[in-house]
Amino acid sequence: MMSFIRPRWRKPAWTVFAGAAFAAAWVIRGGRDWWLWVSLVAIAAAGRAFAFYAWGGEDDDLAALAGSRADERQRLLSLRSRALAFNVTALAAFTGLTVAVAIRAGWWWPFAVVLGVTGLGYLCGLLAYGIAEEGPADDASPQHQAPSPLSG
């Protein structure tokens, strides 16, 4: 999707896009100090985008991830970190939901939403990454009914 953008510019571009969307939300929200919040969001997004770009030129694992030029080991590191983040998020959401229910708080539902989204994301991942692609066993047909040499 982002292949038309040079690798080192991908994360800065995402940051600018997300910052623009968040700034637009403040503009739509309006109010007395909307320009202050838009300015803060713009400064934070620009700083983050610059940091990603500058960092992406360094020679280490995190820089390779920041510069969108990670190799297989670095991508695996990122994947494991994201899996850990997912687990921590789900655990925190479950804890929050449990506490909110126990004290009869009205703010239980954001935890339920986060828990539901993480669970749904996990199921989507299982479907997208091939859990449904298993075929029948190759000894299921009659022509493969010869006894295995391992079965004695």
Place this chain on the structure above:
Amino acid sequence: MRNRVREQRTQRGLSQAEVAAALGVSRQTVISIENGRYLPSLPLAFRIARLFGMPVEKMFDPDGEEAGR
């Protein structure tokens, strides 16, 4: 899993950066493979074996002790 990446690299007088560039991975990944902290994928293992002109089963020994330990 023992591997002979460091041995083969030093025999040929190559730096980790040169091997990394030839394999299309980072220098840090070559270091991790040499130290036995990272087991490469099958395609990368074959690329390593081809780079050093050795069969993959000679390059990586599943019965050997882990490198760097």
